[in-house]
Amino acid sequence: xxxxxxxxxxxxxxxxxxxxxxxxxxxxxxxxxxxxxxxxxxxxxxxxxxxxxxxxxxxxxxxxxxxxxxxxxxxxxxxxxxxxxxxxxxxxxxxxxxxxxxxxxxxxxxxxxxxxxxxxxxxxxxxxxxxxxxxxxxxxxxxxxxxxxxxxxxxxxxxxxxxxxxxxxxxxxxxxxxxxxxxxxxxxxxxxxxxxxxxxxxxxxxxxxxxxxxxxxxxxxxxxxxxxxxxxxxxxxxxxxxxxxxxxxxxxxxxxxxxxxxxxxxxxxxxxxxxxxxxxxxxxxxxxxxxxxxxxxxxxxxxxxxxxxxxxxxxxxxxxxxxxxxxxxxxxxxxxxxxxxxxxxxxxxxxxxxxxxxxxxxxxxxxx
Amino acid sequence: xxxxxxxxxxxxxxxxxxxxxxxxxxxxxxxxxxxxxxxxxxxxxxxxxxxxxxxxxxxxxxxxxxxxxxxxxxxxxxxxxxxxxxxxxxxxxxxxxxxxxxxxxxxxxxxxxxxxxxxxxxxxxxxxxxxxxxxxxxxxxxxxxxxxxxxxxxxxxxxxxxxxxxxxxxxxxxxxxxxxxxxxxxxxxxxxxxxxxxxxxxxxxxxxxxxxxxxxxxxxxxxxxxxxxxxxxxxxxxxxxxxxxxxxxxxxxxxxxxx
Ligand SMILES: Cc1ncc(C[n+]2csc(CCOP(=O)(O)OP(=O)(O)O)c2C)c(N)n1
Numbered sequence: 001x002x003x004x005x006x007x008x009x010x011x012x013x014x015x016x017x018x019x020x021x022x023x024x025x026x027x028x029x030x031x032x033x034x035x036x037x038x039x040x041x042x043x044x045x046x047x048x049x050x051x052x053x054x055x056x057x058x059x060x061x062x063x064x065x066x067x068x069x070x071x072x073x074x075x076x077x078x079x080x081x082x083x084x085x086x087x088x089x090x091x092x093x094x095x096x097x098x099x100x101x102x103x104x105x106x107x108x109x110x111x112x113x114x115x116x117x118x119x120x121x122x123x124x125x126x127x128x129x130x131x132x133x134x135x136x137x138x139x140x141x142x143x144x145x146x147x148x149x150x151x152x153x154x155x156x157x158x159x160x161x162x163x164x165x166x167x168x169x170x171x172x173x174x175x176x177x178x179x180x181x182x183x184x185x186x187x188x189x190x191x192x193x194x195x196x197x198x199x200x201x202x203x204x205x206x207x208x209x210x211x212x213x214x215x216x217x218x219x220x221x222x223x224x225x226x227x228x229x230x231x232x233x234x235x236x237x238x239x240x241x242x243x244x245x246x247x248x249x250x251x252x253x254x255x256x257x258x259x260x261x262x263x264x265x266x267x268x269x270x271x272x273x274x275x276x277x278x279x280x281x282x283x284x285x286x287x288x289x290x291x292x293x294x295x296x297x298x299x300x301x302x303x304x305x306x307x308x309x310x311x312x313x314x315x316x317x318x319x320x321x322x323x324x325x326x327x328x329x330x331x332x333x334x335x336x337x338x339x340x341x342x343x344x345x346x347x348x349x350x351x352x353x354x355x356x357x358x359x360x361x362x363x364x365x366x367x368x
Numbered sequence: 369x370x371x372x373x374x375x376x377x378x379x380x381x382x383x384x385x386x387x388x389x390x391x392x393x394x395x396x397x398x399x400x401x402x403x404x405x406x407x408x409x410x411x412x413x414x415x416x417x418x419x420x421x422x423x424x425x426x427x428x429x430x431x432x433x434x435x436x437x438x439x440x441x442x443x444x445x446x447x448x449x450x451x452x453x454x455x456x457x458x459x460x461x462x463x464x465x466x467x468x469x470x471x472x473x474x475x476x477x478x479x480x481x482x483x484x485x486x487x488x489x490x491x492x493x494x495x496x497x498x499x500x501x502x503x504x505x506x507x508x509x510x511x512x513x514x515x516x517x518x519x520x521x522x523x524x525x526x527x528x529x530x531x532x533x534x535x536x537x538x539x540x541x542x543x544x545x546x547x548x549x550x551x552x553x554x555x556x557x558x559x560x561x562x563x564x565x566x567x568x569x570x571x572x573x574x575x576x577x578x579x580x581x582x583x584x585x586x587x588x589x590x591x592x593x594x595x596x597x598x599x600x601x602x603x604x605x606x607x608x609x610x611x612x613x614x615x616x617x618x619x620x621x622x623x624x625x626x627x
Contacts, residue, residue, distance in 0.1 A: 024463050052462045056455070057488035064452035064485070068459025071446045072426070076459070094449050193464070204444035204460070206423040206467055215438045217429075217447035 003184040009149040009176040010035035013079075013105060013169065016153025018045055021188040022103075023074035024052040026065035028084060031117040032173040033107035036079045049190055059084035063091030070100035071216040073196035073203035075157050079105035081173075082123050083114060085131075092166055093132030096233070097218025101160035103153065104138070104168040107176035110314075110341035118341025119173030119264055124318035127170045128291045135230055137237045139167045139244065140291040142262040146180035148289075154188070161200075163240055170291060172314065174264040174343055246289035247298055251277065255284025257357055258302055260323050261312040262288050264343060269312055271346035276353070283353065291319070299326025308357030310334045312349055314342070332357070391417045391442045398436055402602025404592030405434055407559040408501055408568075412470070413441055415572045419580075425468045426460050428453040430482075432474035433507040451482025454489035457496045468579060470497040475516040476506045479541040483515075486541065493550025493584040497575045500542070500587065503594035504613060511597035515539040518612055523597070538616055542589045546622040553578050553586035554623040560593065560606040564619075571621075578625050586625075591617050 007015065014036045017025065025045075027037045037055060045051035056062040062078045069076035080088065085106045095102060106127060110120035127140045139159050141152045149171060156167040197205050207213040220226045251273055252258070259269040266287040276283035286302055288295050299322075303309065309331060311320040317335040327333050336352040338344045371377070388394075391413035399405045416425055422443055429437040431450035438445035448456040453471035461469045478486050478500050489496065505523055506512040512525040516538050520529035546554040553575055557568040568590060575586035591613050593605035600608060 024459070026459065054458070054462060056458075057484055060452065061455040061458075061485050061488065064449060064455035065459035065462070067448070067452075068428070068446060068456035069463045070459075071456075072460055072464055074463045076463070090449055091452070098447075204426045204446055205464070206425055207442065207444045208423045213438075213442055214444045215447070216445070217438065219435060219447055 004181055005184060006179055007146055007150075007182045008035055008179050009143070009146045009171065010107065011039045012146045012150035012182045013153050014039035014043070015184065016150040017077055017103065017157075018043060018049060018051060019185055019187050020154035020157050021049070021075060021190045022051050022077060022153070022157065023190055024054070024069045024076040025078065026054050026056050026062040026069075026076070027078045027080065028056050028059050028062050030081045030084045032109055032119070032176050033079050033081050033105065035176070036105065049187065051190065059087040060091065063088040066102050067091055067095055067100060070095065070102045071098065071204050073200040073205070075191070077103035077105070079107070081107045081109045082111050082120075085123065085126070089132035092138070093134050093136065094218050095166050096132070096136035097134065098216050099164040100166070100216070101164050102166050103156040103160060104166060106168060106170050108170065108172040110339070116341040117173065119314065119343060120341055121172055121263060121265060121314040122316070122318070122339070123170065124291065124313070124315060127168050128294070128322070136233060137240075137292050139163070139165055139240060141167065141169050142289060142291050143169060143171050143175055144263050144266045144287060146175070146178065147182050149175060150182045150184070154185070159244065163236055165236065165240070170263070172264050173341070241293040244290060245293045245295050245297070247295040248287045248289060249298070250285040250287065252284035252286065252302060254282050255302070255305070256282040256307050257284070257353055258306045258309045259283065259285045259312055259349070259353070260288070260299065260309060260319070261285065262291060262319065265312045265314055268344055268346050268349055272350040272353070275346055275350050281354070281358065283350070288319075294322045294326070296322070296326040299323055300328065300330070303327040303330040306331060308332050308334065308353070310336055310353045310356065312344065313337045314344070315339070389413045389417055391422060393440055393442050395439050397440055399433060400596045402593065402595045402605065403433070404503070404559045404590065405501060407565060408499065408590050408592065409437065409440055411559070411565065411569045411572055412472070412499060415569065415576055416443065416468070419573070419576060421468045421576070424466070425470070426464070428457050428460070428469070428471040430471065430473040430477040432477045434472055434474065434501070435508065437472055451477050451480070452485055453477065454482065454485040454494070454496075454498065458489055458492070458494050461494055461496050465495070468576065470499060472499045473501070474507065475500070475502045475504065475514045479515040479539050483541070487545065487548070490545040490548045490585050490587065491550045495579055495582050496585055497579055498585065498587045499572070500589045501592050502589055502617065503592045503597065505594050505597040507594045507597050511594070515541075516617070518616055540617070542587065542622060545587050550584055551587055551623060552584035553625045555587070555621045556589040556591060556617060556619050558591045558609070558619055560609060574625070583625055589617070591619065
């Protein structure tokens with residue numbers, strides 16, 4: 001029988017990591033994602049699967065605990081919201097440099113600064129374009145439903161270990177807090193220490209006579225070697241770009257006007273499409289699921305088909321830069337965003353699409 | 369006639385009284401001649417070897433002069449970001465509680481940028497060992513003021529001496545962590561004389577045993593010289609350390625494990 005539960009997004013991902021065989025969670029409370037730690041503590045994970053859950057003294061400590069666990073080949077994670085993720089950037093960069101797999105969850109709230117606890121998408125640049133120092137990328141998954149919050153726990157860990165990379169689930173306060181039904185999977189057993197040593201020969205597990213010592217470090221003072229390390233990382237990111245692009249399209253077959261949106265904004269656009277189609281407007285949606293790697297090719301393909309593209313983001317316009325790269329000037333691209341924690345309404349979004357691209361004389365007025 | 373002593377006749381296995389610890393790699397140490405880091409490394413490795421723990425050990429190297437400790441120690445190691453070694457060690461130990469886990473940190477790493485991680489790992493009573501080399505200065509970056517720099521001591525960033533009114537006082541973090549119930553063994557030692565080396569080795573043995581007995585966090589401070597940073601010869605620096613560092617950082621056990 002199917003195991004279906006009504007859950008909050010934050011609870012769903014917490015349940016998802018337990019069932020995905022997660023070994024350890026280290027985190028620090030912050031709204032709107034504290035339910036992740038609360039749920040894990042309540043779930044008695046030590047008894048259920050042996051998963052370790054620890055409330056750290058800060059996000060800085062959290063990410064470095066994740067580093068320590070990941071370097072032992074464990075499936076480890078942390079979660080936070082925007083200000084906490086900013087604090088973690090040094091640690092994330094160290095994990096990029098040492099190629100340590102981990103799962104990171106950012107339930108984004110409005111910024112800058114302490115900002116607001118309301119949902120926002122203003123951390124796109126931080127997640128997708130870098131965040132910490134150095135030339136590196138994270139795989140960034142953008143859930144648009146509570147089910148995806150749950151699903152991306154396992155997907156995130158699988159990708160993290162497949163590529164030895166850090167995977168960030170870039171959610172927002174709305175997806176984290178809202179309740180939907182979730183279809184749950186069977187429990188995946190945690191890996192044993194023997195399995196880990198066999199599967200990941202690079203881990204620190206105590207040097208045995210049959211091998212050289214294992215060292216986890218991002219330091220190499222020799223620029224020639226450091227360049228080689230960087231080239232290796234870039235090759236990995238290229239491979240990911242070639243193989244891991246994920247997106248979803250809605251009503252795109254005959255679309256003349258295209259929304260591009262992820263996460264909560266995509267949910268708003270889904271509703272806007274219904275409203276538009278009711279009016280006879282041929283509107284569709286491209287929803288990137290991976291923000292890195294970004295679905296440039298799909299954007300390019302659709303750009304040739306449609307008369308206008310509207311990026312809808314809860315930010316002043318961040319993903320739009322990637323959309324423009326994909327569009328490459330083929331068609332006009334507009335942006336609509338609400339800032340500071342406000343979720344746009346579907347009719348508002350549709351109205352902007354009409355105003356920019358569809359109503360006569362207004363063509364292109366609000367493009368930027 | 370007595371047999372003539374030659375180099376070859378002396379260098380026989382039966383005459384050997386001192387040799388490289390097998391857990392030190394053949395790589396030449398990168399530390400300045402006269403510095404205490406090398407001795408501290410060797411003592412830790414001797415203890416791990418004697419207690420037969422190599423295959424159980426995961427060490428954490430800090431940012432500081434000993435950032436490359438993993439080049440010299442033949443054990444699995446992780447390099448941590450500046451100050452974060454106790455958090456990294458926490459992650460390791462929580463997930464692999466049967467391993468022997470230690471951090472090796474300088475005073476800037478442990479008592480400035482990493483104060484939070486140090487205090488909280490101690491307060492949680494993480495079952496790890498922290499080996500803390502206090503040389504009163506930032507050695508690696510060229511001799512800047514450390515949290516443990518003495519009052520009036522000249523460094524690159526306190527060129528007229530540490531003015532305690534504007535720059536604060538030497539931080540006695542070892543006394544601080546001794547107050548926390550999570551620590552089981554807290555001691556301050558040095559490695560500048562053979563007698564002190566022997567005492568430090570005993571302290572390291574005790575710290576390791578505490579971890580094997582799951583007693584909580586043991587914290588071994590080693591007050592050391594930094595002859596380059598202090599701009600002295602090794603001999604001068606050891607004398608200066610005795611006369612100036614030890615009154616502020618007195619040697620001896622601060623907290624002993626309950627039996
Ligand atoms: C985040 C960060 N800040 C600053 C530095 C530069 N840095 C490297 S080592 C060091 C001081 C280390 O001093 P200490 O911990 O006393 O160790 P020692 O070198 O004396 O052994 C500093 C400030 C760094 N690597 N990372």
